[in-house]
Amino acid sequence: MAKNISFTVRYWKQNGPKDAGHFETKQMSNIPDDTSFLEMLDILNEELINEGKEPFTFDHDCREGICGMCSLYINGTPHGKTERGATTCQLYMRRFNDGDVITVEPWRSAAFPVIKDCMVDRSAFDKIQAAGGYTTIRTGQAQDANAILIPKADADEAMDCATCIGCGACVAACKNGSAMLFVSSKVSQFALLPQGRVEAAKRAKAMVAKMDELGFGNCTNTRACEAVCPKNETIANIARLNREFISAKLAD
Amino acid sequence: MWLTNSSIGRKVIMSVSGIALILFLTFHGCMNVVALFSAEGYNMICEMLGANWYAVAATLGLAALVALHFVYAIVLTLQNKKARGNSRYEVTDRPAKVEWASQNMFVLGVIVILGMILHLYNFWYNMMFAELVGAETMYAADGAYWISATFANPVYTVLYLVWLVALWFHLTHGFWSALQTLGWSGKIWFNRWKCIGTAYATLLILMFAAVVLCFQCRALCCGACC
Amino acid sequence: MATLNSRIPEGPVAEKWTNYKAHQKLVNPKNKRKLDVIIVGTGLAGASAAASLGEMGFKVKNFCIQDSPRRAHSIAAQGGINAAKNYQNDGDSVYRLFYDTVKGGDYRAREANVYRLAEVSANIIDQCVAQGVPFAREYGGMLANRSFGGAQVSRTFYAKGQTGQQLLLGAYSSLMCQVNAGTVELYTRYEMLDVVIIDGRARGIIARNLVTGNIERFSAHAVVIGTGGYGNTYFLSTNAMGCNCSAAIACYRKGAFFANPSYVQIHPTCIPVHGDKQSKLTLMSESLRNDGRIWVPKKLEDAKRLQNGEIQGKDIPEEDRDYYLERRYPAFGNLVPRDVASRAAKERCDKGYGVNNTGLAVFLDFSQAIEDFGRKEIEARYGNLFDMYEEITDESPYETPMQIFPAVHYTMGGIWVDYELMTTIKGLFAIGECNFSDHGANRLGASALMQGLADGYFVLPYTIQNYLADQITVPRFSTDLPEFAEAETAVKDRIDRLFAIKGKRSVDSIHKELGHIMWEHVGMGRTKAGLEEGIKLIDALRKEFYTNLFVPGTTEGVNVELEKALRLEDFLLMGQLIANDALHREESCGGHFREEHQTEEGEAKRDDENFFYVGCWEYQGTDDKKPVLHKEPLEYEIIKVQTRNYKS
Missing domain, CATH: 1.10.1060.10 (Alpha-helical ferredoxin)
Structure with missing residues (x-):
């Protein structure tokens, strides 16, 4: 059975390759732990939109670990930490605990300039x-x-x-x-x-x-x-x- | 020229010079061990490696190797820093698979170079260099004397041990990394090389450390009895 | 008004394609360089077509919405690709593949197209092997095969559980070879928003640069769309998040007929929905049905206890389990075609036998297979799938039976095309999943990859020349022509309108609601009343969309919400199209099941007398008007139309 967890997300906002970029913080409450990481970000975006704010931009597509589109650097590890190795879209919230601070960054590399937020080229x-x-x-x-x-x-x-x-x-x-x-x-x-x-x-x-x-x-x-x-x-x-x-x- | 203008070529320079330096260390280590058993034997080797043309040539070659290895280390490090981009990760996490040494080769290398300068000052300056400039010294070929003189000082002993530890870390990664860069590795050989490399580096460093510690002990014991 | 002429060549079915190629018009090498072709989409169909046309010497512009052509959703296909190679010496032939495909499609496909598909299937495997696609092999170095639902021969070629990935990467590599050669120009992160028609012919597109937000114009002598299916109309599907029907709908709005939209394939083996925050459904490969047995409890009280979480599947003794597929279809058992397996699962769950807390799941059990072959062997066969399942659900299929439920997976319907893959608009072609022609009312497993590559490598590169041969004297088009300006303005106005709504609801919240309506009323089991209700609800939702949508941000730069809003507007139209077609088709066939039309045993009941045709819908100038139906009668020359039978 899924249990609910609450945590803080620090996500990277950057408006184009020339912008310096900064972190924004959002408190997430009562997220079922059988939610996938990207679904959690969907919820985050839905909340931002309902508050009239601009949503957080990131790449994703197939959400089954094969297209290679998703690309988030989560708590110091590309795609987040799992035992078997998985893409961001295959990461589930049960990997996190109540009260965690989750830091989400883009791929940082000169050859991959940031397009917006965590979407890179x-x-x-x-x-x-x-x-x-x-x-x-x-x-x-x-x-x-x-x-x-x-x-x-x-x-x-x-x-x-x-x-x-x-x-x-x-x-x-x-x-x-x-x-x-x-x-x-x-x-x-x-x-x-x-x-x-x-x-x-x-x-x-x-x-x-x-x-x-x-x-x-x-x-x-x-x-x-x-x-x-x-x-x-x-x-x-x-x-x-x-x-x-x-x-x-x-x-x- | 592909050796200088391609990333793999530059790495080949690093690995070939690195392997050559490991071979030199092997020779140097064996030579040192002689000092443990016989001061005369050791001095015979020192004499052979005095200001003879072949020894000077070899020394120059060695210096060139070190310079090449070091210069390319700087070039690669600068290029890699640039490739990393301007922004740094806020949170980083080193996966268990990644050896600490592999991510700190440059820093380790700098420690090794500093140790080497100290070492040159302690020995080479007093021996081959002294001979070359024709300084009046009776100890130019008396390597054994310089060993006991240097390691009578515990400060030097500690510095040398730190140096050797850094060298050990540098070698444990450098050994398999060099073979990997030359393409002589694979799923099976990777583990073998890693094992062989660690054993080899450990043995090598133990050989050096043994001399340092042994002479330090002798100095201490001697001091105690005298 | 465009008319329906399927332009099927003369002659016996088996010789049509040969005859066509012998007599079609060709373009000489020098003239090819003067002709531009726009291809939208870089999946199996789009990438293979772009690569092939580029090699021939045409100037190709290839567009995709992703950051790289390699990310198109063809990449997610797991199982394999069919080809009539008969490498296994089990009696396969072009005719048999053709026959199985027509039968699997419940006799609603166009015979001549399917025969051509079966004919070129063998060339696809040759082509892909030459590209370096690492298909599975036997110890002797020969290619290996596996069997798939709906066939009695072993004709499926595969690369682990990632056949789509490998085939797409093969096509992508050929495409990139042409990009390097300068024959193909690549436009990634571009979304086609309209097709430009000049004098009744497709002459270009209007596309939005998804990075800068600029609306840009592109001209060409012909336009090809290979933009996939419309499964995401249902919000939850196995499609990628970005999959959309906007390119197809743009063509439809400009006059291309939309054929058989109600034929939607529901795949039986997907991981069940777990909550209302879910964004997509994950498919578990059909190959699992080779060894897994599907069941629900025999007793309602057991099902109730499962639903309340009081017991688990393994607590139910063997004699109280109902292996309903084996019971109903002894000959094919757990390997019946997808539509049949899906409906059977729904039937059990509707009766209250569902096995999870939502009551919408059945068991796929490997305990017997593990007993028979050992855990090691099962691990070797399905290890990666089991791991994936455990990662998602936190339950190990080795210990407890998997839970599965049907989900929207593929759409057989699509833009109507003739034998040459040209739509009702001259110079506009549709290939791959986004056309309608080859799968009838239901697609067999491992046939989607075959069709995409057949269209892209071996069909379109021929047939498009028959059209382009007449265009060699037509000079390149300037994008300053008034038709381009007009189309661009229309697109900009449309975007401005969406921003101007300034309502309260996010795109996703409305899309989710559309998904619910579609699944409830236009899903696996459809009724007249349900469909009528569905159409009303979609109408109301469209009003909600136009009055209460909120699109944050501006037109400049990346704006994902705007992209989604534009796509949702098209999904809303698509939903109506699906429902209208489903309502008009008073029969059950393949993926379209009308509950009024079933046999006493609950099997689909076709009405060949009244519905033996392709239902084609013509747009009437505005989204509010109901489209007009045109019929392309099906004519079968060699196949005898009969009731599908997977029982004996």
């Missing part, structure tokens, strides 16, 4: 993807799907890498603002599959170059990224990307 990820995150194949060119045999272990591992939802929690958690976990997951997916091998060297070089150009930091292997990744991507991917990149450069 992650188009840098799209640009990295566009630099090489694909196999060059025209519609209709493909041969029969079973013509390429792929060992189950490789396919499964590629699937694990491809599970990345591009939410940016890795960048948000990294003290260096590095996007290596994101980039390496994409590079790994293709590097593990025969279809992707053809352009593997070109891809690794192009995606890393774009990542550097966009102002992401240098990876120093702190592992904060994998600790907060809601899809459990691992830094083994980063090792693979390093391998791909270095061997590509050495072969030049």
